[in-house]
Amino acid sequence: MWSGSIEVLGIQYWGHYSMQFHCIKQFDICRHKEMKIDMEDSEIIYMSQFKYRVTRDLVAFQDYCKTFDFDLFCEHYVGNSSISALNDKTKVKQALITHFEPLKEDLLTYKNDFHKFKSVEDIANKIGITPDRVKAYIERNKLNFSKDQINGLSGYGDVTLKTQVKEISSYKILKDLQLIERNILLSKTTAQSLMVK
Template identity: 35%
Template sequence: MTINEFCKKNNVTQYIIKCYSRTFDIDLFSNKYLVNNTSDWISDLDTITPEFITYFTKFQDEILEYENDFFAIKKIEDIADKINVDVNQILNYLNNSKSYIKSYYLSENNDFVLTSKIEKISSYQILKEIQLENRINLMTKNSKNINLHH
């Protein structure tokens, strides 16, 4: 089965499968999911593996939730509620990443504020990026503590 056939059958786009895979650290381009794949590009005619079919069928509801969230116009507070993260952390992330985020109702300085709205990014991708930032900050803090003790 090709990826295009799978997507049509399951009413999902390749784009969302790629975004979902990136968000959840799924190596979509590996031989585990694509037969004889040699690039980081997906073509309509790429043949998918049985494991691809099993995985993406099993998580079909989650992928649909991801897609709905991705395309929805979201308020900052709605994102905070969905991913259980403080709005200030979300605002900080968005203001550091705003160059590629489709947004509405920014401040006079073009900053995200509580009344801002965004779309074409998943709340779950935002959560992943905030968690990564938190891990890096924690490691940096702990590595400085190590240097103080040596």
């Protein structure tokens, strides 16, 4: 074992390494292939390495983590509880790559949905919710969108079935609607139990 840094494909790796590096795959760099090194999950890396291996879009990635209740800033992945935002120089643990590398396609799907304009009807079809519920959700939250992120409002500024939004994921809308449903169900159950007493 030795401590220090090693550069692979222009990416600096820091930590402790065995002399053999336990190479999983080694390919010719000129043919746009990569060399992967088996690192322990506790090894410290930079977010620039995460972007190279998993996803380049940190905005959509952080939104994905919030939507799916993934504690991105916990000690297991970051190791520094004072960190609350990510950039290329943020130090994180290899565990972050280990966890998210198998989810690259899901992250790409999420990113594409997050950034593109989608109508109320498109969102409703994707998440299996009635268009009226999606329309009501966007109406309640329309002030959170900049002018560049929402279009197709009625002449009176109301959300219609053709209204389009971006910079929000359909899956985030589904999560928020499910939370509202759970709260309504809890309140209804509480009211029923109070009536029985």
